[in-house]
Amino acid sequence: MFGTFGTPRPPSTPRRFGRTARLVVLAIAVATGGTAIAVNATPSSAAACNGYVGLTFDDGPTGSTSALLSVLRNNGVRATMFNVGQNVQNNRSAAQAQVSAGMWVANHSWNHSHMTSMSQSQMQSDLSQTSSAIQSATGSRPQLFRPPYGETNATLQSVASSLGMRQVTWDVDSQDWNGASVSQIVSNAGRLQAGQVILMHDGLQNTRDAIPQIMSNLTSRNLCPGMISSSTGRAVAPDGSTPPTGGTTTPPPSGGNCTATATTPNVWGDRYNTSVTVSGASNWSVVVAVTAPQRITTTWNGTASLDSSGTVLTMRSNGSGSTFGLTTMFNGNSSARAQIRSCTTG
Incomplete structure (x- = not known):
């Protein structure tokens, strides 16, 4: 979300899967393009979810994307990666690895500029170029867009919509961009409720180290990581269905x-x-x-x-x-x- 980890605009403010026995991979379609991928699941994963949350990671792909994906896989997490177009162009293999690992890939602008200062045509060019780069690298065209720094206006939302994307910000800010410790990130994530979305970032060690504890805490509340619906902007089950409880x-x-x-x-x-x-x-x-x-x-x-x-x-x-x-x-x-x-x- 914060390309240079600068001060953001004030924020608009799952059940942990086992690391051991894993079932035969299940084919699930990626919401951002319908590409078939393989995903590991434990026997109890489907029955234990009383709600879903959206775990999101901004500013990738980075040199640490493979390390992040490893942690996510080891903890049974599928997350939404809000990628910067320029980073995708420079690291196509990492973007492809995100999709191969079962992640959903979304648009986070071309180079993390302050987009509300752009003209409508500049916004259109920026987001279109980013979506094209993501589709070229991964085969999936983004259906979600997150504005850099959380800065948006009606024009930017309209442009995103015209390109087939829903704008998604966040309900909980992990503060990882602001030097938050592992325990602080875990504590902030503890505020997540069913349907909500949390802001985190690719490339940060503390964020990676916090993931096992975040998942453990979510598990204790029968919450699971899910996809973000392009219709509502809320977290739903990975197959796109609404939560059994905690939803609407x-x-x-x-x-x-x-x-x-x-x-x-x-x-x-x-x-x-x-x-x-x-x-x-x-x-x-x-x-x-x-x-x-x-x-x-x-x-x-x-x-x-x-x-x-x-x-x-x-x-x-x-x-x-x-x-x-x-x-x-x-x-x-x-x-x-x-x-x-x-x-x-x-």
Whole structure:
């Protein structure tokens, strides 16, 4: 993400697989292009995932990419590599190795410039050149784009979309670019929740050393590394399916009998709408949360109560039916989406 590991813009703020017995490789299509690859899996991997997170590594490929891939393979991790086009052109074999290791490859600009200072035509040329270099090296054309430094605007998002890519930033910043220790990186990664994405970097020893502990902690919470959906920007299962839990649908709590399901029908450059449908009860209360610095600004079809941070909404039925909605401002975090915390009756 940070080509020279400079100070970024403030951030828009899995179940560990065994190292021993591995099954016969399973053919899984890479989401960024449909290329068939071989992936190792343990017998328990599929059943133990109650949610997925997106582990991402920026600024590759580097001279240390092979070392990073080795650590990821040894820990059963598939991750998304946001590659710099110039680096891909200069190290095609490393980009190919990423795909061969089961990673998803994405666009991180040509040379990590401040893209919001570019004209629309310059943005178009930069991202197109990068995607072409990645496709030439790997056979897969990127479906995801991460803006350098997390700096973006409506024009850049529109250009990325015109090239068939969804912009993805991050929910959690590991701070590895900022000299974070192994323990600090592990601690930061501990904030990951199902569906969320973490920012890390290729080429850093502390990051590689943190991966086994990150995976161990995720395993303890029944979270697994997944792919980032090009439709939602959220982490989903490696085959592209939505998480069994922790995703857009929250099952009723113990003793309850209502379920709330969230969808995102509208996304604009600065905000998005969430539609929530409740089933199983006519008198309900639903808690919805967004990821700071996002803020909920508007609600409809319910009695709303918003906390002081503007990120946690409690919506109660008011006779307007079983579907309510809310508008959330991105405020620099365009990848996160509203998550349902609970649905209770009465």
